[in-house]
Amino acid sequence: MIFYLRSHTATLDLSNPNALRIFMEQIVAGNYLKVAEFLQSTIDVVQWSLSRRQNLTSFAISAAEEQWSDIQAWGRRIAEYQDDLEGIMVQLQIQPKTSTPSEMQGWKDCTPDYQFLRLRYKEIGRRTSVLNDSISALAGLVGNRQAFKAQELSLQAAERANREAKSVKVLTLLGVIFIPLGYVASLFSMSAPYGPGGEKFWLYFPISGSLLSIIVVSYFLLELRSKLIGAI
């Protein structure tokens, strides 16, 4: 400020102290312009990262959610900057309209600067809102892709289960054919007098009947127990 006062006051109307306020107004406007450039470059970086892609496989859903959250913060800050600009324009009694070239009075008049900045921040706010919509859509696309992947995995698992079921069917069929053959072979391989046609062959029926009854009763008791446990 000392530098500006000592170097650039020659062209000011020094009979009015408010003429010296121009340096402060210019510094403030310059800072708002720099912040606007920073915000625009930030938006450009995010939009650039979303463009020229063949697919979105590199975007994790957590990254999309984080970007969405960051853009909410940008929107909030841009609204604050717009509020502060409007507060400055109210205090400096600057109308919220665009000055025509004939209305501009050179570097000593900051009115066009603040009018321009107000429109600039309005445009940045609009771009942020559009970016917010894009990121929301991105989160939806990424979520759909993840759901599609989960469905693909489920389909593969179902196909595997189907193939296993077919294998089991073949094994069952083999069992149906060979188990009776094996039974008959073991029956006729029993030695006398317990084999078919022997004196004591009749013992086969009560022994095998008892064993079969024990097995069937045990099976049903276990089933009943499982059902009771499930009901509780």
Added chain:
Amino acid sequence: MVQERFENYKQELRPLNTPLSNGLIHASAWAPWIRSKPRVVALHLEQDNSFGTPKEYTEAEALRSYLQERSQTDKSSRRCVYILEGLSHDVNEVLRQHFRLPNTIFSDHERLIALAGRDTGEGGGLPFLPSAINGRDYVTLKYHEPLILSRPPKDFRNLCETTGRHIAVTRLMNEFSDVVISRRKCTFWSRTIEPGSWECAYKSR
């Protein structure tokens, strides 16, 4: 001792600043200048419309003596600019008494938020109506200064340790940017003593 003076300072501002009275103000939105040193630079406009050598004052008593000495000079030739930074309660009191400044010029300059109790603790809002500020002899402009740090910040919430300024951090593509934005305020006050004789002050936060 510094904290005690700060509490006294807040006590005096309370009737003019409801958030302070309610004690609801968020610490991150209003930090005292407990480490910044007060500085007042005086510049005088000579007859040939050039500014003389700046004179700097950091103590309230030295400033008081200087201002009293200046008030004895011929008012018709007095054109003075004062640049104020990092003010303390004592220096504020000297300035307020000498220039007959309203208390609102200090509270408006220090207050960053319009309403208390915000969870964000951050600034924004328009705390005045156009008709209420019409005819004021000062303006307080809130602005935002982009800064580049030597290393990126590690957290969203940051305050300048010296000035208490809130530092806004931007996260971009999962990384904190080394460009931060500091909330600042500047105030310009002026008064005309006689035709061709005036005093004005720039105050920054």
